Amino acid sequence: MTLSMYQASVPVFLRALNNLQHVLRRGEAHAEARKYDASLLLQGRLTVDMLPLTRQVQIATDMAKNGCARLAGVDPLKFEDNEASFAELHARIERAVDYIKSFQPEQIDGSETRAVTIKTRNGEQHFEGQGYLLHFVIPNLFFHCTAAYAILREAGADLGKADFIGKA
Structure with missing residues (x-):
């Protein structure tokens, strides 16, 4: 059996x-347990020339939602990139997930040779x-998810590989 797009x-x-x-x-739970302002994590980064946590999440969601849209041959839904809290980042991810779920297999299957610019x-x-x-999409998606994980892990959040990989 072949794997569809x-x-x-x-x-x-x-x-x-x-x-x-x-x-x-x-x-977020780590910040609450340590009793410090969780918004400090949002600007966290591993090095000075790296994008902060907030931007990592924004790019990860953009990769996924825009990837679906472009493979389906439609204009991607635009997000404003103005999140300033964990609640707003969670809402952004939920909007992206809802948008991705709106795509049907017949919109994306057969897109192997579709021109994407x-x-x-x-x-x-x-x-x-x-x-x-x-x-492009999958490597970028995982790069930015990994960067977000690493920023939080370096900040002391109780995270491990299973948190990143998730349940099968």
């Missing part, structure tokens, strides 16, 4: 975002759907 994208995106939601909750800070990048999914 929908199977290779939507379930992967949903699991990554649900696990990211869990990791954020653990980070994205604008990045380095200019336009052109892909075919399968390459876009496997070589």
